[in-house]
Structures are given as C-alpha cells and as structure tokens.
Amino acid sequence: MTSELHPKLFVSDADAAIDFYTTTLDATLDLRVADDHxxxxxxxxILGSAILALAQSVPEWGWNTPGSVGGTPVLITANVSDPDATAERMVHRGAELVIPVENRPYGKRQGRVRxxxxxLWVISGPLR
Incomplete structure (x- = not known):
C-alpha cells in the first residue's frame, strides 16, 4: 500500500496563488478545476515529488484563509536546491521575510516567509 499526503491550502485568490507558487517554487500546475463562475x-x-492542492476560500464550507481565522496554525517546509534564491523570489513577489535564510546549527540552510x-513556509536547503 502506498500512502501520500496532499495538503490543501485555502487562499483568497486561487489563480494568483497558482501563479505565485508555480513562479516562486518552480512548481508545475497539474490540475485546475473551476466552477461556472x-x-x-x-x-x-507539483513540486518535485510533492503535490500541493489549493482552492479559493469558501467560508460557508469551512474553507477559510489564514487571515480570516487570525493566522495559520500550519508551517509548510519546502526543501529546495537554493533556499536563498527561492526566498528572494517569494519576497520579490509579495511574501514577507519572517526569518532570514541562514545556515542553522542542525545542518540545514533555512529561513521563513509568509x-x-x-x-507560513520554511524554505530549506543544503548548507552553504
């Protein structure tokens, strides 16, 4: 049996989020399902071997954005080959740098962006 986890993020503008994630994370859009509206x-x-799902928020379905519930209780880690460049692209496209990308004592180069x-994302990669 194969097990996989596909987290789904709820966002205020799904098409803008698709553009942001594919551009900043070098991800590929694999599927987009929209209604008549x-x-x-x-x-x-798709990011490497991971699948990240996302959807437009629909509060009446309980699909709320982090801002509508006072922030996110989830921290997503993206392991990338160049965390500095990835975090820089994210910030350039509107993300907020929360913790700078630096070598960490536990053997990874990481930073955090919103x-x-x-x-919230931990952008992680090999030490430099």
Whole structure:
C-alpha cells in the first residue's frame, strides 16, 4: 500500500496563488478545476515529488484563509536546491521575510516567509 499526503491550502485568490507558487517554487500546475463562475475549487501543483492542492476560500464550507481565522496554525517546509534564491523570489513577489535564510546549527540552510495568502513556509536547503 502506498500512502501520500496532499495538503490543501485555502487562499483568497486561487489563480494568483497558482501563479505565485508555480513562479516562486518552480512548481508545475497539474490540475485546475473551476466552477461556472470561474471559482477554483481544486488545483494541484507539483513540486518535485510533492503535490500541493489549493482552492479559493469558501467560508460557508469551512474553507477559510489564514487571515480570516487570525493566522495559520500550519508551517509548510519546502526543501529546495537554493533556499536563498527561492526566498528572494517569494519576497520579490509579495511574501514577507519572517526569518532570514541562514545556515542553522542542525545542518540545514533555512529561513521563513509568509506568503501573500498568509501561509507560513520554511524554505530549506543544503548548507552553504
């Protein structure tokens, strides 16, 4: 049996989020499902071997953005080959640098950003 986890992020603007994540994380859009009103209820982007799903928030369904609930309780880690460049791209595209990317004593080069949709990311990679 194969087990996988596909987290789904709820965002205020799904198409903007698709653009942000594919551009800044070098991810690929694999699936986009929208209703007749062009509201994206499910999209999947591929980052390496990981699948990240996202959708437009729909509060009446309980699909809330981090901002609507006072922030996110989840921290997402993206392991990338160049964490400095990835964090820089994210900030350039509207993310907030929360913790600078630096070599950490536990053997990784990491920093933290809050994306324009309120989700927190640890951008991680090899030591430099």
């Amino acid at each position: 062009r509201v994206v209820h499910h999209a999947e982007i 994306d324009p949709f309120g989700h």
